[in-house]
Amino acid sequence: MAVLIVIIALVLLAAVIAVIGAPLLRPRAAPPAHDAERQELEAEREAKYREIRDAELDFRTGKLSRQDHAAIDAALRSEALDILNRLQRCGSEDSKPEEATGERSTPRDA
Amino acid sequence: MAVLGRICLLLALVVCAYGVFASLYGVRRGRPEFSHSGRRAVYALAGILTVAMAVLEVAFLGNDFSFDTVAKTSSRTTPVLYRAAAVWSSQEGSLLLWAWLLSLWSSLALFLLRRRMREVASYATAVLLGFGGFFVALMIFYATPFSTTKPAPAEGAGLDPLLRFPTMMIHPPMLYSGYTLCTIPFAFAVGALLARRLDAEWIRATRRFAFAAWLFLGVGILLGARWSYAELGWGGYWGWDAVENASLMPWLTGTAFLHSLMIQEKRGMLKVWNVSLVLATGTLAIMGTFLVRSGILNSIHAFGGATLGVPFLVLISILIAGSVYLVTSRAGMLRSEHRLDSLVSREAAFLANNIVLVGLCFVIFWGTYFPLISEALTGTEASVGPPWFDRYTVPLALVLVLLSGIGPVISWRRATPANARRSFALPLAAALLALAVLLATAGTRKPFAIAMFACAAFALAAVAQEFVRGVRARRALAAEPVPLALLALVRRNRRRYGGYVVHAGIAVLFIGVAASSSFQHVVETGLSPGQSARVGAYDVRYVRPTTTISPANDAAHTGSTLSLGAVLDVSRGGRHVATLLPSQGYYSSPEAGLGSVTAQLGGQAVSHVSMNAGITRDVWSAIAPDLSAPSLQRIIAVGNRTLPPQDAAVAIGYLARAYLANPPPAQFRLIVSPLVMWIWIGGLIAFGGGLIALWPSPSALRRRARAAARTRVAQGLARA
Numbered sequence: 001m002a003v004l005i006v007i008i009a010l011v012l013l014a015a016v017i018a019v020i021g022a023p024l025l026r027p028r029a030a031p032p033a034h035d036a037e038r039q040e041l042e043a044e045r046e047a048k049y050r051e052i053r054d055a056e057l058d059f060r061t062g063k064l065s066r067q068d069h070a071a072i073d074a075a076l077r078s079e080a081l082d083i084l085n086r087l088q089r090c091g092s093e094d095s096k097p098e099e100a101t102g103e104r105s106t107p108r109d110a
Numbered sequence: 111m112a113v114l115g116r117i118c119l120l121l122a123l124v125v126c127a128y129g130v131f132a133s134l135y136g137v138r139r140g141r142p143e144f145s146h147s148g149r150r151a152v153y154a155l156a157g158i159l160t161v162a163m164a165v166l167e168v169a170f171l172g173n174d175f176s177f178d179t180v181a182k183t184s185s186r187t188t189p190v191l192y193r194a195a196a197v198w199s200s201q202e203g204s205l206l207l208w209a210w211l212l213s214l215w216s217s218l219a220l221f222l223l224r225r226r227m228r229e230v231a232s233y234a235t236a237v238l239l240g241f242g243g244f245f246v247a248l249m250i251f252y253a254t255p256f257s258t259t260k261p262a263p264a265e266g267a268g269l270d271p272l273l274r275f276p277t278m279m280i281h282p283p284m285l286y287s288g289y290t291l292c293t294i295p296f297a298f299a300v301g302a303l304l305a306r307r308l309d310a311e312w313i314r315a316t317r318r319f320a321f322a323a324w325l326f327l328g329v330g331i332l333l334g335a336r337w338s339y340a341e342l343g344w345g346g347y348w349g350w351d352a353v354e355n356a357s358l359m360p361w362l363t364g365t366a367f368l369h370s371l372m373i374q375e376k377r378g379m380l381k382v383w384n385v386s387l388v389l390a391t392g393t394l395a396i397m398g399t400f401l402v403r404s405g406i407l408n409s410i411h412a413f414g415g416a417t418l419g420v421p422f423l424v425l426i427s428i429l430i431a432g433s434v435y436l437v438t439s440r441a442g443m444l445r446s447e448h449r450l451d452s453l454v455s456r457e458a459a460f461l462a463n464n465i466v467l468v469g470l471c472f473v474i475f476w477g478t479y480f481p482l483i484s485e486a487l488t489g490t491e492a493s494v495g496p497p498w499f500d501r502y503t504v505p506l507a508l509v510l511v512l513l514s515g516i517g518p519v520i521s522w523r524r525a526t527p528a529n530a531r532r533s534f535a536l537p538l539a540a541a542l543l544a545l546a547v548l549l550a551t552a553g554t555r556k557p558f559a560i561a562m563f564a565c566a567a568f569a570l571a572a573v574a575q576e577f578v579r580g581v582r583a584r585r586a587l588a589a590e591p592v593p594l595a596l597l598a599l600v601r602r603n604r605r606r607y608g609g610y611v612v613h614a615g616i617a618v619l620f621i622g623v624a625a626s627s628s629f630q631h632v633v634e635t636g637l638s639p640g641q642s643a644r645v646g647a648y649d650v651r652y653v654r655p656t657t658t659i660s661p662a663n664d665a666a667h668t669g670s671t672l673s674l675g676a677v678l679d680v681s682r683g684g685r686h687v688a689t690l691l692p693s694q695g696y697y698s699s700p701e702a703g704l705g706s707v708t709a710q711l712g713g714q715a716v717s718h719v720s721m722n723a724g725i726t727r728d729v730w731s732a733i734a735p736d737l738s739a740p741s742l743q744r745i746i747a748v749g750n751r752t753l754p755p756q757d758a759a760v761a762i763g764y765l766a767r768a769y770l771a772n773p774p775p776a777q778f779r780l781i782v783s784p785l786v787m788w789i790w791i792g793g794l795i796a797f798g799g800g801l802i803a804l805w806p807s808p809s810a811l812r813r814r815a816r817a818a819a820r821t822r823v824a825q826g827l828a829r830a
Contacts, residue, residue: 001111005111005113005114005117008114008161009114009117012117012118012121012157012158012161013121015154015157016121016125016154016157016158019150019153019154019157020125020128020129020132020147020150020151020154021147022147022150023143023144023146023147023150024143024144024147026143035228036227036228036229036307039226039227039311040307040309040311043309043310043311043314043315044309044310046314047310047314047375047376050375050376051376051522053603054376054522054606055521055522055523057580057583057603057606058521058522060579060583060586060587061576061579061580061582061583062529062532062533062579063519063520063521063525063529063533064521064525064529065526065528065529068521068523068524068526068529072522072523
């Protein structure tokens with residue numbers, strides 16, 4: 001039993017060293033400096049898209065009048081454009097406002 | 111094998127220390143390979159603690175009483191499933207469970223977020239490994255699960271009979287999962303503060319874990335309530351016990367955070383509030399763990415003779431001081447980007463809900479820690495009981511349920527009076543109708559209960575209205591059949607509609623709480639066979655006594671040596687309703703020097719509740735047989751004098767026969783509670799809604815939704 005325990009402990013130790021030590025043996029290049037900023041902007045963009053969809057759903061379910069929705073939607077889109085512009089400056093792949101996605105121009109949010 | 115367990119703990123401590131260093135070094139010096147290595151230290155910790163957990167499980171299942179913790183909390187007569195769960199019934203084993211779950215959840219979080227927020231994640235890794243190291247150090251220096259005694263005792267003391275209940279097997283893992291998941295948003299909040307990246311990204315990244323913490327903590331709390339109701343002999347599900355409260359507090363602040371994070375995500379507002387809520391939730395989770403283990407407050411749930419107060423106090427002091435410093439030093443970066451557009455908006459409703467939830471948490475905190483506060487101020491320990499808690503929590507709960515109906519029907523940013531009128535008309539009508547019906551039938555005897563039913567009707571109608579309107583909107587776009595439209599609506603808006611389902615579940619749960627606590631009938635009486643008692647509209651007749659002997663035959667499957675019970679016939683208006691079989695189990699005692707029969711029966715006597723549960727009411731019963739009757743005591747005394755331990759069963763069998771032949775009067779507790787079932791149903795609905803909200807959207811759907819929103823933005827660009 002004692003030998004078995006020693007073997008298990010050694011295997012465990014070797015596995016731990018291998019798991020923890022592997023990244024130190026093959027260092028990676030540091031991510032670009034603007035990486036964090038791009039991630040922040042992408043998060044903002046997703047949140048803004050969600051807000052646009054939520055406003056649309058609020059309108060369709062009768063919680064917003066057409067007038068209010070139009071005003072809110074315009075403000076949100078302008079904020080989203082600003083984010084997309086900033087993203088473009090960061091060089092994000094997914095930042096072009098309109099792509100040839102073939103999507104319908106009317107969102108089906110509900 | 112205990113040596114292997116100890117090696118695992120030492121290795122785990124070294125890994126935690128290294129991981130903290132590597133993560134901090136990596137992020138401070140811009141060396142991503144060290145940050146990467148630090149993250150892998152969390153995975154390694156999970157692997158090591160899995161081995162340690164396996165060692166302890168094997169010891170419990172194999173009845174290895176050389177392990178002190180196995181000898182203290184298990185025995186050969188403990189049923190095998192309960193033996194497997196007995197690992198976390200002791201202080202030491204539950205510390206290991208805590209650390210193990212922390213390492214597993216942390217590994218999952220860091221793996222899923224490995225390509226995001228590298229700087230924040232490195233700090234978070236250090237914090238999570240700091241927590242891991244703390245718990246591992248406790249197991250090495252204060253309460254090790256791998257301490258042994260040689261020679262090993264032949265038999266263990268057995269698992270506390272009160273814990274031999276199916277939900278108690280999963281209650282601690284659920285609760286601890288909730289607590290440990292609370293530390294993940296906490297760690298990322300600390301990381302965001304240290305890295306000065308205080309936008310919504312850290313919230314977005316950890317939202318799912320905050321939701322999972324809320325879900326697990328909630329399920330754990332509900333399972334604990336169910337255990338209290340169905341196992342403890344008092345018939346209640348919530349007693350405002352210190353340890354119960356300790357689990358409720360982080361759940362309340364976590365609930366507040368899940369609402370207010372949406373405001374930060376959408377509007378860039380409430381940044382100080384959100385980060386404070388997350389830090390408070392993480393700290394309260396650690397405080398909850400501290401309460402169970404410090405021995406500073408009396409609770410039936412706490413580990414007796416606990417000695418971990420000082421290390422936990424040090425940790426909590428560091429958490430509070432560190433949190434305050436970080437928030438105040440980053441106050442300039444935590445300014446809101448927008449202001450509240452209108453008081454009639456969803457943001458305002460969420461803000462009100464946050465104030466109520468934090469108010470509730472404060473009341474519970476004050477009541478829970480009042481014994482300590484009063485002792486510090488006056489030198490005398492005074493405590494507050496359920497009536498004190500009820501006085502403050504009931505009105506706040508009423509407002510909370512009302513707000514859970516207001517939130518869904520009001521729009522973001524601002525609602526016009528015309529839209530608000532349209533949205534509120536149906537829920538208000540439902541509430542007023544419920545109020546009128548209840549006042550006409552029940553009068554004004556229980557105003558809070560009636561107000562709660564009206565508020566719940568408002569919330570349920572509001573949620574139903576939202577689903578109907580959503581389905582209509584969906585059908586207007588896609589012309590789908592109603593079930594398909596409903597499914598598509600929920601799939602495309604999981605967070606929103608999952609949240610609505612949670613609100614409905616909470617409203618249903620509060621209906622059950624209000625009804626069962628306000629309209630309950632309780633009778634405590636002594637009965638002999640043939641006698642009856644009246645409880646509410648029900649007659650309960652004690653038909654005959656019952657007994658089982660030997661752990662293998664225990665009808666409740668808890669391994670009791672002797673079980674004495676009763677057959678109760680429940681009828682209403684002369685019609686048979688149910689047969690109940692409450693019993694009390696007697697368990698062996700590990701105490702030395704007892705007679706052979708007393709050693710088999712002298713342990714804890716535990717009531718096994720029997721109830722007839724229904725959707726309109728539960729009829730609940732518990733029995734306390736009188737084992738002190740002279741005729742029974744004579745048999746025990748003779749057995750003690752004349753029988754060796756291996757033959758004690760003979761006297762127990764004789765005792766059982768004597769009890770059946772000439773049963774002394776037994777004490778019964780009989781309860782009729784209306785709508786208790788709806789507490790559990792409401793909980794299931796709420797957690798089902800939580801799962802819907804938590805479930806990730808299919809990536810195709812996400813892509814389509816993103817493309818649709820992008821198209822809308824592009825239209826704006828074209829017009830500009």
